Amino acid sequence: MPNENNSGILIYAQLTRECYVHTVFFELLNKAKELAQKLGGVDVNAVVFTVPGQIECFKEAFRNMGVNKVYYYENEIFKDYSTEYYSKLIVELVKNTKPEIMLIGATNQGRDLAPRVSGALHTGLTADCTGLDINEKGLLAATRPTFGGQLMATILCKNYPQMATIRPNVFKVNPENNYAETEFISCSANLAEIKNRVKLKEFKKIIENEINELDSAEIIVAGGKGLKNEKGFELLKRFADKIGGVIGATRVAVEMGLAPVSAQIGQTGKTVHPKIYIACGISGAVQHTIGMEGSEHIIAINNDENAPIFDIADTGIVGDFFEIAEEFLKG
Amino acid sequence: MKIALCVKQVPDTTDIRWTENNTIQREGVESVINPYDVYACEFALKLKEKLSNNAEITVFTMAPPQGEDMLRKVMALGCDNAVLISDRKFSGADTYATGLTISTAIKKMLPDFDLIVCGQFAVDGDTAQTGPSIANFLDIPQVTYVTDFTDFGEKTLTLNRVMEDGIETVETELPALVCVMTQSFEPKRPLIGGIIEASKKDVKICTLADLGLEPEKVGLRGSPTYVSRAFRNISTHNAEKFKLGVRESVDLLKERLNL
Numbered sequence: 001m002p003n004e005n006n007s008g009i010l011i012y013a014q015l016t017r018e019c020y021v022h023t024v025f026f027e028l029l030n031k032a033k034e035l036a037q038k039l040g041g042v043d044v045n046a047v048v049f050t051v052p053g054q055i056e057c058f059k060e061a062f063r064n065m066g067v068n069k070v071y072y073y074e075n076e077i078f079k080d081y082s083t084e085y086y087s088k089l090i091v092e093l094v095k096n097t098k099p100e101i102m103l104i105g106a107t108n109q110g111r112d113l114a115p116r117v118s119g120a121l122h123t124g125l126t127a128d129c130t131g132l133d134i135n136e137k138g139l140l141a142a143t144r145p146t147f148g149g150q151l152m153a154t155i156l157c158k159n160y161p162q163m164a165t166i167r168p169n170v171f172k173v174n175p176e177n178n179y180a181e182t183e184f185i186s187c188s189a190n191l192a193e194i195k196n197r198v199k200l201k202e203f204k205k206i207i208e209n210e211i212n213e214l215d216s217a218e219i220i221v222a223g224g225k226g227l228k229n230e231k232g233f234e235l236l237k238r239f240a241d242k243i244g245g246v247i248g249a250t251r252v253a254v255e256m257g258l259a260p261v262s263a264q265i266g267q268t269g270k271t272v273h274p275k276i277y278i279a280c281g282i283s284g285a286v287q288h289t290i291g292m293e294g295s296e297h298i299i300a301i302n303n304d305e306n307a308p309i310f311d312i313a314d315t316g317i318v319g320d321f322f323e324i325a326e327e328f329l330k331g
Numbered sequence: 332m333k334i335a336l337c338v339k340q341v342p343d344t345t346d347i348r349w350t351e352n353n354t355i356q357r358e359g360v361e362s363v364i365n366p367y368d369v370y371a372c373e374f375a376l377k378l379k380e381k382l383s384n385n386a387e388i389t390v391f392t393m394a395p396p397q398g399e400d401m402l403r404k405v406m407a408l409g410c411d412n413a414v415l416i417s418d419r420k421f422s423g424a425d426t427y428a429t430g431l432t433i434s435t436a437i438k439k440m441l442p443d444f445d446l447i448v449c450g451q452f453a454v455d456g457d458t459a460q461t462g463p464s465i466a467n468f469l470d471i472p473q474v475t476y477v478t479d480f481t482d483f484g485e486k487t488l489t490l491n492r493v494m495e496d497g498i499e500t501v502e503t504e505l506p507a508l509v510c511v512m513t514q515s516f517e518p519k520r521p522l523i524g525g526i527i528e529a530s531k532k533d534v535k536i537c538t539l540a541d542l543g544l545e546p547e548k549v550g551l552r553g554s555p556t557y558v559s560r561a562f563r564n565i566s567t568h569n570a571e572k573f574k575l576g577v578r579e580s581v582d583l584l585k586e587r588l589n590l
Contacts, residue, residue, distance in 0.1 A: 017496055081494075083473055107495045112475045115460040119427060119467030124555030127426075127458035141559065147342070147455055154560040197472035197507070201489065202500040219588075243588055267457060276588065287454075298568055299587055305574065315587050316572035319580045328581045 005160035008043030008068070009036055010099035012090070013058075014109055015048065017205070021061055024105030024168040029065055031132055031171045032103060038134040042100070043068035047093055049078040049086060055184065066180040071097070073189050080200045081109050087116035088194045093187060094121060099161045101140050103132075106165040114165045124157035126164045140164065145290055169215060169271045170294075206262075213246045214263070220274045222248035222265060222292070225256060226281020226302060226321065233258045236280060239325045248272065250288045266291035280321045284309025332386040335437050335447045336375045336410060337465070338368040340394050340401050341455040364401055367450025371511040375448045376409050378480060387411045389441050393421060393433055399534050406529035413532070414440050418539040423551030426456075430464025432549050435542045438469065440535065446488065447508040451476060459510070466508040474503050475510040 009032045014022040025046070032044045046067050048058070052074045062070050071093055077085065094102065094117070104114040106128050118125035130152075131143035140162040143154045157163065214220065221240035223233055233253075240247050249259035251266055265272055266288040277295035282288060284300070284307055292298070293312055300313035301321045310316040317324065343361040372390075379386040388410040392398045394417060402413035416436045424432060437444060447466070452459035459475070466473035474490050481500065482489035489502045493512060503509075539549060547553060573583060 108476050109494060111459045112463065112473070115426065115430075115463035116467050116473070118460075118555075119430060119464050122427070122555070124425065124427060125460060126556060127456075127460055135559075146457070146561075152562050153558045154562075155556050156559045157556050159555045195472075197504040198474060199502050200499055201502055203497055204500075205497040267454075293568075297587070299584065301580075301584075305572070310572050311570055312568050314569040314571065315583070316570065317580050317583060318572060318574045319577065323577045324580045324584065327577050328584060 005098040005100040006042070007097050007099050008039075008045060009101040009103065010045050010047060010094065010097070010161065011102070012104040012110065012113070013046040013048040013070075014105055014107060015050065017203075019054065019057060021048075021058060022105060022107065022168075023173065024107060024110070024166070026065060026173040027168065027171040028103045028105060028166055029067065030174040031166070032101075033066065033174075035101065035132060035134055035140070039100070039138065045069040045071065045097075045099070047071045047073075047090060049073045049075075049089075051076055051079050059182070059184065062184075063182045064179055066178045067182050068180060069183045069185055071185050071187050073187050075189060075191065077191065080203075081113075082196050083112055083116055083198065084196045085189075085191065085194055086113055087120065089187070089189055090117050091120045094161060102161040102163045104163070104165045106167040110165055114163065118163045121159075121161070121163075123159040123161060123163055124155075126155045126157070129164045129166050130170050132164060132166070147286075167271050169273070214248060214265070214270055214272055217246035217272070217274045219243055219245035219276045219278070220248045220265075220272055220292075220295070221245040221278045221280065222250070222282060223253050223259065223280050224250040224282030224288070225252045226283070226304075227253065227258065228281075230258060232281065232322070235322060235325050238329060239280075242329060245276075245278065246274075248277075248292075250282055250285075279309050279313065280325075282309050283307045284312065332378070332382055332445045333441055333443055334375050334378065334386055334388045335441050335444045336368075336372055336388050336390045336405070337433060337447065337449045337462070338372065338390055338392050338401065338405055339365045339450075339453045340392065340398055341365045341453055362397075362401075364404070365450055365453040365455075367452055367454070367511065369450075370513060371448045371450045372405055372408060372410070374477070374480070374509070374511045378446075378483070379409070381483070389414060389444075391416060391433060391436060391440075393417070393424075393429060393436075395422075402534050403529045403532075406532055407525040409525060413534045414537055415534050416537045416542075418549075420539045420546055420550050423554065424549060425554035425556045426458050426460035426464050427555050428549055428551075428553035429461050431468050431553065432542065432544070433461070434465045434468035435544055436537045437465070439542060440537065445486075445505045447471075447506070449508065449510045451510045451512040462508060462510040469506075469508070471506050471508055472503050473508045473510070474501055476512045477509045478511075478513050 013025045104110045126142035129142045129144045133141045135141040142164045223236045248265045249263040254264045273294035279300045298313045299315045300309040301317045305318040389412040449462035476492045
């Protein structure tokens with residue numbers, strides 16, 4: 001297909017209910033700027049759904065981060081996410097503005113939205129990428145883990161826009177993006193033409209301090225099923241407190257009721273990259289390691305010297321976590 | 332209520348073996364039903380139960396011929412019919428082509444469906460895209476990250492779903508597609524009677540010719556994405572391993588923590 005899509009890179013800017021731009025947008029923006037340079041300095045634009053007047057709150061942020069154009073839709077109805085409204089309007093916008101790449105954060109909302117957009121545009125979508133680059137032909141080379149993280153695949157797309165979703169916390173925010181005179185473009189939405197067949201009845205906020213704690217933690221102390229029971233996690237907590245670490249857990253530990261879901265790290269949990277990650281009683285199933293392999297220094301404590309966690313740890317300590325932690329806490 | 336349940340057979344990702352060339356060895360690898368599809372199945376069965384069995388569940392899978400075994404296992408749990416969407420030409424499909432193929436099969440085999448139930452994602456590809464892709468081709472609403480249903484009406488279904496900041500209760504018009512995220516129902520065990528009954532039932536086969544799609548719309552050819560390179564994810568960490576006494580382990584730990 002000849003490339004008529006040449007209006008640069010479009011990023012979906014998800015808003016939180018507290019009216020912040022979700023951090024994944026800034027992470028994607030930083031990466032998109034890099035890709036835009038490789039494409040000869042194309043624009044990096046954003047699309048956002050707001051309630052009337054709200055765009056004023058975000059203008060400074062978009063300017064400071066150097067976004068070229070912001071396409072915004074305003075309506076009271078956009079205070080809640082709607083798959084059908086959002087996807088149909090983005091499809092229309094993409095048809096009108098013809099970006100060559102579109103990026104969406106792989107939040108639950110993003111993963112709900114992105115396949116509806118790509119499907120309606122008859123284009124490809126690569127999910128949960130951990131690397132994005134421009135190849136020698138000027139195409140988006142999207143790299144993602146597959147088979148539980150054991151195999152990496154670099155995926156190309158035949159059609160335009162080339163679409164990808166990226167998990168939060170995979171790319172870093174660059175606070176030094178250049179200021180830009182962002183152009184804010186108000187887009188009109190003919191909502192009467194769109195069927196919205198899913199109605200929000202109720203919303204219950206989950207207050208999860210641990211989520212933010214894990215995101216910004218310099219040290220994470222994570223436990224797996226090797227910690228056996230509540231006592232193991234109590235010890236883990238004392239050990240973590242002693243060294244200023246935040247508690248993480250494997251899916252199995254969460255399912256055993258030893259840690260809250262918000263502490264879960266891995267394929268179905270969070271992706272983290274602290275300076276130090278201490279894996280205690282964690283065997284190292286790929287479903288877990290996929291979420292923590294980006295840590296700067298990994299320390300593993302496990303009494304099974306053949307545990308796969310030792311293959312990806314910088315420092316592997318073969319030994320009993322209970323004994324070592326108790327001794328550590330003695331001083 | 333007519334329910335289409337979509338399931339996928341996946342290689343056991345905890346048991347992956349590598350060839351000398353760092354490609355995945357597919358022969359002899361155990362296949363399992365995708366765990367999230369088990370949750371989807373429980374969701375459909377629970378709904379059927381709540382509807383006083385006034386519902387019919389048809390299981391769909393796109394798979395090579397051996398997918399039939401899995402379909403019989405799912406039928407033994409209490410599902411009524413099964414469709415195996417199978418053709419060599421379907422292989423290599425990405426989520427777009429898979430969505431087109433499965434949605435076409437559902438339209439053909441269960442045109443008056445009320446609900447499609449999928450797992451939130453499959454543990455092999457982990458894209459979470461095939462469900463929404465099916466909904467897109469059928470132009471029906473979707474609700475993803477579903478934990479359970481709380482109510483249903485003649486043409487509506489009320490569901491709880493987990494979003495990144497909280498739990499939403501939503502009401503969707505039917506027909507709709509839901510992607511089930513967690514196990515909130517007691518798992519079903521196949522009954523001996525169920526297994527015998529399932530072994531007697533027909534598994535209907537849907538080939539490319541049955542679907543009436545053009546060959547260039549399915550499989551690798553019909554996929555807008557393609558893998559340009561696949562490589563083994565080799566850790567960049569040092570993998571230094573120490574076997575020391577307890578005290579020495581603590582000292583090493585302190586050294587590495589800069590204490």
